Amino acid sequence: MEQALLDAFQENIALIDTDGKIYATNSAWKRFARENGAPKDYTDIDRNYLSLLTATGSFEEAAGIRDVLSGSLPFYDSSYACPSPREDQWYLMRVTPLKEQGVVVGAVISHRNITKEEQQRREVYDVLESMTDAFYALDPEWxxxxxxxxxxxxxxxxxxxxxxxxxxxxxxxxxxxxIYPAYLAVLKSEQSRVMEQFYPPLEAWFEIHIYPRGSGGISVYFKDVTDKKQKEFKLWETAHFDHLTGLPNRMHLYKELTAKIKEQQKLGIFFLDLNDFKMINDVYGHDKGDELLQQVASRLKTQLGPEFFISRFGGDEFVIKTDYLDEEQLDQEAERIASCFHDAFWLQGVNGFHVTASIGIALYPQDATSVDDLITKSDMAMYEAKKIKQTHWMYYSTSMAESWNRRLRLEKELLPALQAGHLLPHYQPELDTVVQQVVSLEVLARWFHPTLGFISPQEFIPIAEESAQLQALTEGLIQHALKDFIYWQHHCGYRGMLSINVTSQLVSEDSFCEFLVKIKKECGVADGLLELELTENMQLFESPFIQQKLRLLQENGFRIAIDDFGSGYSNFSYISEFPIDKIKIDKSFIDYIGESEKGEAVLDSLVLLSLRLGIDLVAEGVETEAQVHYLQLRECMLMQGYYFSKPIPAEEATTFLQRLLVNE
Structure with missing residues (x-):
């Protein structure tokens, strides 16, 4: 019965006593020995299995069996390779104690064929070793x-x-x-998880896939994704930082402000715009403009420090964010920002020059509760500050909304007003006071809005400049004025000039210069009868490109006049070299007459200088007979001002010219 029971097992089984002597085997044990070429009595009954193992060098296995027989181990396992004539096989030997009344009286030795499992294990091992991903397994004790x-x-x-x-x-x-809480979560929940983590000691990013193991513990597949993360960061950096200045860009600013507003953190926003930046670009070139922006960004970062979030909003605009405590703190921070522009900027190959900035301040949540609204209101305040023309800051106030809405309305209605006849040229004559003849009629834009009434040029001209409508406005006024000019030539015997106010920026545009030359030719205006008046500024005198354009216009029959001379960027060394036909002395010098001896001395010097250079000289803003008399004594005979006529519409200009024609 006992033998039949042993033979029922597929495993190779032998029973040994406490000395290691075999006293029973099953048929599978005998068949295994026979098939693998063992001597006939090699593992038969009465052979000592411990001696056989020792004789073949299997000392570890023999020791394991002894530990089981002595009660030191509850069982013993050992896997081993067993070459056979047909194929290499793998077996698992398991030693289990035999007990009677709790005392070990022997052991069961079983050898189970695990070739298939071992092949599968080795295939898994080969897969794991050949994977490009790294892999490790942890038991429940980590x-x-x-x-x-x-x-x-x-x-x-x-x-x-x-x-x-x-x-x-x-x-x-x-x-x-x-990594630790993620591993712990997978171990407890037995649900897989994927994560990316930077590990500082290895200075590497890893993508980690964590899986629970059926036997307890976790399996971890991971790979180094440092290159990918660096590329992702580079893409993120490109998307969130300005390539020129290295500052956070508009997208980054919006995300920063959105996050702070979500946290309901009080904020102060400084919207900063560089004054006359376009002029710097035009005079020195865009590469110098870029260099200036880089220097501004560097100075802001250096002088303000990390407590400020400094971003480039676009063009020459910067937005600076700070945590808001109180108005006194914001005043101090505004002063710190303004102080960044106290010292001159030095560009390569260019003498140092000062740049001013206009700064608008808006607060969250007092002024706005959304990012767009906060930016808009700081922008409104900046435009109010810009009216002062120096580095200055202003806080947003509700009254600015009305001014802003008016500005947007005027910007929208500007060109339609020109087409509808609400924005028209007016004319102010220049007279030769010796013969009392009009030598020129200056074109001045006037806007009479049907509901808003008279709108000053000081208001709508800057809007036209900032909204890129100045060229269209100027060309439209010139076309209208030339019709009036030709009419006066034919019906009033007018032999003087038509003077047109243009900016140096317009002159720098090829399309505008082409328009001037074309319309002069189309209207049949003789050379020397169209005069371009430009206000003196750095752009006018220091840009070789603009000077080249002016000389080209002179070659095409246009005269060049400098308006408001002495009021701005006066550089007398340029007068003898610059293509100038006329100088118009600013009204501020005329006001010195009878009021300031020093002022009169400066005026006298200007008159004398123009006479010696052979340049026509016009005194602007003449309002009294005493001023007329003073200027005539100094041989300044060309004058313009309210003493003679204010700017008048075309109909009145016609009457004015006809009256002078009769007096001749």
Missing amino acids: RFVYLNDQAATLLRRSKEDLIGKNMWEVFPEAKKTA
């Missing part, structure tokens, strides 16, 4: 039970250093990262 070569490479440790060791003891810094 000990490494396996890792492949790629894992050892990425972790920069040998397999021998890690197998059997607690992960958190070997890599203590990992426990301080999000």
Whole structure:
């Protein structure tokens, strides 16, 4: 009965006593010995199995069996390869104690064929070792039970250093990262998880896939994604930072403000715009303009420090964010920002020059509760500050909304007003006071709005400039004025000039210069009868490109006049070299007459200078007979001002010219 029971088992089974002597085997044991070429009595009954193992060098297995027989081990397992004539096979030997009344009286030796399992295990091993991903397995006590070569490479440790060791003891810094709670969550929930984590000691980013193991513990597949993360960061940096200045860009600013507003954190926003930046671009070139923007950004970062979020909003506009405490703090911070423009900027190959900035301030949540509204209101305040023409700041106030809405309305209605006849040229004559003849009629734009009434040029001309409508406005006024001019020539015997106010920026535009030459030719205006008046500024005198354009216009029959001379960027060294036909002395000098001896001395010097250079000289803003008399005594005979006529519409200009024609 006992033998039949043993023969029923497929495993190779032998029973041994406490001395290791075989006293029973099953048919599978005998067949295994016979098929694998063992001597006939090699493992037969009465042979000592411990002696056989020792004789064949299997000392570890013999020791394991002795430990089971002595009661030191509850069981013993050992896997081994067993070459056979047909194929290599793998077996698992298991030793289990036989007990009677709790006392070990022998053991059961079983050998189970595990070739299929071992082949599968080796296939898995080969897969794990050949994977480009790194892999390791941890038991429930966080000990490494396996890792492949790629894992050892990425972790920069040998397999021998890690197998059997607690992960958190070997890599203590990992426990301080999000890796530990993620591993713990997978171990407890038995649900997989994917994460990316930077590990500082290895200075590397890893993509980590964590899976629960059926036998307890976790399996971890991971790979180094540092290159990918660096590329992602580069893309993020490109999307969120300005390439020219290195400052956060508009997108980054909006995200920053959105996050702070979501936290309901009080904020102060400084909207900063560089004054006359376009002129710097036109005079020195866009590369110098870019260099200036870089220097402004660098100075803001250096002088303001990390407590300010400094961004480039676009063009020459910067937006600076600070945490808001009270108005006194904001005043101090506004002064710090303004102080960044106290010193001159030095560009390569260019003398140092000062740049001013206009700054608008808006607060969250007092002034606005959304990012767009906050930016808009700081922009409104900046435009109010810009009216002062120096580095200055202003806080947003509700009254600015009305001014802003008016500005937007005028910007929208500007060109339609020209087409509808609400924005028309007026004319102010220049007279030769010796013969009492009009030598020129200056074109001045006047806007009579049907509901808003008279709108000053000081208001709508800057709007036209800032909204890129100045060229269209100027060309439309010139076309209208030329019709009046030709009419006066034919019906009033007018032989004087038509003077047109243009900016140096317009002259720098090829399309505008082409328009001037074309319309002069189309209207049949003789050379020397169209005069272009430009207000003196740095752009006019220091830009070789604009000077070249002016000379080209002179060659095409246009005269060049400098308006408001002495009021701005007066550089007398340029007068003898610059293509100038006329100088118009600013009204501020005329006001010195009879009021200031020093002022009169300056005026006398200007008159004398123009006479010696052979340049026509016109005194602007003449309002009294005493001023007329003073200027005539100094041989300044060309004058313009309210003493003779204010700017008048075309109909009145016609009457004015006809009256002078009769007096002749």
